[in-house]
Amino acid sequence: LKTLPEIYDGFAATYDQNRNLFDMTDVIRNFFSGLGTGSGHLLDLGCGAGEPFARFFIEHGWQVTGVDFSRQMLELAARYVPQMQSVFSDMRDIHFKPNQFDAITAVYSLFHVPRADHRALFDRIFRFLKPGGRFLFTYATKQYTGQDTFEGYMDFMGEQLFYSHKTPQELHADLKDTGFLILADIYRNIGSETFLWITAGKPGETT
Numbered sequence: 201l202k203t204l205p206e207i208y209d210g211f212a213a214t215y216d217q218n219r220n221l222f223d224m225t226d227v228i229r230n231f232f233s234g235l236g237t238g239s240g241h242l243l244d245l246g247c248g249a250g251e252p253f254a255r256f257f258i259e260h261g262w263q264v265t266g267v268d269f270s271r272q273m274l275e276l277a278a279r280y281v282p283q284m285q286s287v288f289s290d291m292r293d294i295h296f297k298p299n300q301f302d303a304i305t306a307v308y309s310l311f312h313v314p315r316a317d318h319r320a321l322f323d324r325i326f327r328f329l330k331p332g333g334r335f336l337f338t339y340a341t342k343q344y345t346g347q348d349t350f351e352g353y354m355d356f357m358g359e360q361l362f363y364s365h366k367t368p369q370e371l372h373a374d375l376k377d378t379g380f381l382i383l384a385d386i387y388r389n390i391g392s393e394t395f396l397w398i399t400a401g402k403p404g405e406t407t
């Protein structure tokens with residue numbers, strides 16, 4: 201089996217043909233309007249080609265840092281969204297100072313991280329967020345994998361990709377143990393795939 205970075209490096213080659221297949225306008229506008237600050241700093245985990253999230257935030261005057269472990273995806277991002285500062289890393293290994301970011305996103309990426317590592321990742325994300333900051337991510341559930349909990353491989357665009365998830369109840373418990381408030385929890389069907397979209401907030405006032 202190929203590793204995820206190898207697979208996404210391969211996807212980058214045909215990315216142009218599949219651009220705009222997923223219309224996320226609603227999700228982005230919804231999340232963006234809930235952020236108190238006019239502009240700020242976004243950390244986008246698994247940013248891929250920097251679309252559509254990084255691009256949207258940059259166009260709205262934000263500073264964006266994108267993290268991805270596929271070099272080819274980051275090369276596309278450098279072309280499409282040159283203003284994004286990119287970090288070539290596994291999202292589980294990133295280090296930033298505490299209280300750095302007004303928003304953190306993990307759009308269609310966190311479900312590739314083994315569930316045993318979710319809690320530690322949430323702890324980091326919580327630390328990196330400013331008080332009052334928000335974290336939006338896509339979570340796989342039974343609606344996608346067919347099972348209450350899942351860890352294994354599923355076919356996506358002709359490749360076997362690793363996915364992992366707990367139950368939504370266990371996810372909620374992890375987020376609450378971390379200190380997050382769960383602000384929104386919505387199943388969305390986009391491009392005929394249903395995922396759970398969670399917005400979690402770090403308690404405190406936005407500055």
Ligand SMILES: C[S@@+](CC[C@H](N)C(=O)[O-])C[C@H]1O[C@@H](n2cnc3c(N)ncnc32)[C@H](O)[C@@H]1O
Nearest residue numbers: 208246247248268269270290291307308309312
């Ligand atoms: C389905 S793409 C989504 C890209 C983008 N967020 C979007 O909405 O189009 C998933 C991305 O997450 C990246 N990714 C998956 N697991 C990762 C990890 N542990 N660390 C960093 N990047 C990861 C992949 O390389 C890929 O670019």
